[in-house]
Amino acid sequence: MQFSTFNLNENIQKSLDENKYISTTQIQEKVIPLVLENKDLMAKAQTGSGKTAGFVLPILEKWLGYNHPKKAKITTLVLVPTRELTLQVANTFEIFSKNFNKKPKIVSVIGGASIGDQLLDIQKGCDIVVATAGRLLDIINKKQIDLSTLEFFVLDEADKMLDLGFSDELDEILKELPENRQNLLFSATYPQKMLDIASKITTSAVKVEQEEEAPTVEKIQQRAIRVNSENRGPLLRHLIQSNDWPLVLVFMANKRASDNIAAKFRKHGIEAESFHGDLIQEERVETLEDFKAKKINVLFATDIAARGLHIDDITCVINFDLPRATADYVHRIGRTGRAGKDGLAISFITNENSEHFKLIEKRCKISLEKEVLEGFEPTGKAPVKQKGAQAVKGKRKSKKDKLREAQANKDK
Structure with missing residues (x-):
C-alpha cells in the first residue's frame, strides 16, 4: 500500500x-x-x-x-x-x-x-x-x-x-x-x-x-563459528581485516568486557569504541554519531544496543558473547540487514556456550552449520552437564516444622 x-x-x-x-x-x-x-x-x-x-x-x-x-x-x-x-x-x-x-x-x-x-x-x-x-x-x-x-x-x-x-x-x-x-x-x-x-x-x-512472509532471522545470512573462548578476539580481528567490513556491531556480555576489548582493538590499529549504559549521554550520542559516520569501524556494545538502534548500514553483527535470553538473539541480529540491504550475523560458539546456542536454535527455529576456520580450530570438549544431587528424604524441614519454629521464635 x-x-x-x-x-x-x-x-x-x-x-x-x-x-x-x-x-x-x-x-x-x-x-x-x-x-x-x-x-x-x-x-x-x-x-x-x-x-x-x-x-x-x-x-x-x-x-x-x-x-x-x-x-x-x-x-x-x-x-x-x-x-x-x-x-x-x-x-x-x-x-x-x-x-x-x-x-x-x-x-x-x-x-x-x-x-x-x-x-x-x-x-x-x-x-x-x-x-x-x-x-x-x-x-x-x-x-x-x-x-x-x-x-x-x-x-x-x-x-x-x-x-x-x-x-x-x-x-x-x-x-x-x-x-x-x-x-x-x-x-x-x-x-x-x-x-x-x-x-x-x-x-x-x-x-x-504483523504477518511476516518470513521470520526476521531467515532474512539475514547467519553463521556460527566454533572457537575456543580465548581465541575469539584474534578470530574477530581476522574476520574484520580479511573481509574489510566497514561497520561491525559486536555484542558483549558486560560493560567491562566492552571497554577492555575496544582498547585492545585500538592497539591493533582498528577504530573501535565501546557502547554501554555507564557512558554519559553526550558520550553515547557522540559514539553513535561517529559510528553512523563510519569514523568508528567496530562498536562493542552490551544489549542496550539490541533494540531501537536504527543504523541502516551495519555490515555485520557479531555475537562475541551469546545473549542470555534467546529472544534477544533475534533483536541483536535485526540490527543488520535493514532498509532492504543484505545482512550478516555471526555467532561465536565455544565449549562453554554450545548447549545454550542449541537452545537458541531450537527456540528461533534455525539450524546452523558449525564452521571451523583454519588457524582457529577449537580444542577440548564442552563440559559435561552435572545433574544436581538428589534431595535426601527427611533432611529438609517440613512446612509444619517451619511454622512451629516461627511460633516458638515469636513466643521468646
Whole structure:
C-alpha cells in the first residue's frame, strides 16, 4: 500500500516524499487507519517493522486538527525503554512535522542529561513528550509536569521495558494520566506480564499482529563459528581485516568486557569504541554519531544496543558473547540487514556456550552449520552437564516444622 492512500495532510505527505517513504510496511498498513479511527491498540511487531512511523504519522495528522492554545499543552506521551530509542522516536516526530506551518514542540526526557534543561523545556510548554520511565517519574515527583491534557499514551517496546523492571513505575505514571485517552501499545512478544500490564492500560484494545512472509532471522545470512573462548578476539580481528567490513556491531556480555576489548582493538590499529549504559549521554550520542559516520569501524556494545538502534548500514553483527535470553538473539541480529540491504550475523560458539546456542536454535527455529576456520580450530570438549544431587528424604524441614519454629521464635 502507498502512504498516499491514507490522504494525510499535504505537509506530512511532503515529508514522506522527501524521506522516500513510498510504500507502507505491513504493520503501518494495519496500524495507521486504526489510530486515525481513535482505536486503542495492542500491536505485536518485531524490531525493524516500521512501527515508529506507524504511530507517529497518525498522531501528527490528528494533532494538526486540534485547536492549539497559545502555550502548548502535552497531548502525547511516548514511553520507551532506552535513551537512544527516546531520541530516535523524538527525531521521527521532528522529521515528519518539518513542513508544518506551526510545528509541535517535542521534548525528550532521559537520564544522563540535564534535568534542569528538560524541566525548563516542559515549563515553556510542549506538545509531545518522549521519555524513559525513570526520568519521567523524577519529573512527576517534582510536580513539574501536567499530563491532564493527554490525548495519546504510547508504550513502545513494552516487553523490553518489563525486562528492566518497569511494572511498578508504570503504576505510578498511570495515576497521572487522564482516563479519557487513546492507548497504543507495541511489543515484539506477548509474555503474560505484558498482558497483565496491557489490562491496566486499556480493556478495549484492537489486537494487531504483523504477518511476516518470513521470520526476521531467515532474512539475514547467519553463521556460527566454533572457537575456543580465548581465541575469539584474534578470530574477530581476522574476520574484520580479511573481509574489510566497514561497520561491525559486536555484542558483549558486560560493560567491562566492552571497554577492555575496544582498547585492545585500538592497539591493533582498528577504530573501535565501546557502547554501554555507564557512558554519559553526550558520550553515547557522540559514539553513535561517529559510528553512523563510519569514523568508528567496530562498536562493542552490551544489549542496550539490541533494540531501537536504527543504523541502516551495519555490515555485520557479531555475537562475541551469546545473549542470555534467546529472544534477544533475534533483536541483536535485526540490527543488520535493514532498509532492504543484505545482512550478516555471526555467532561465536565455544565449549562453554554450545548447549545454550542449541537452545537458541531450537527456540528461533534455525539450524546452523558449525564452521571451523583454519588457524582457529577449537580444542577440548564442552563440559559435561552435572545433574544436581538428589534431595535426601527427611533432611529438609517440613512446612509444619517451619511454622512451629516461627511460633516458638515469636513466643521468646
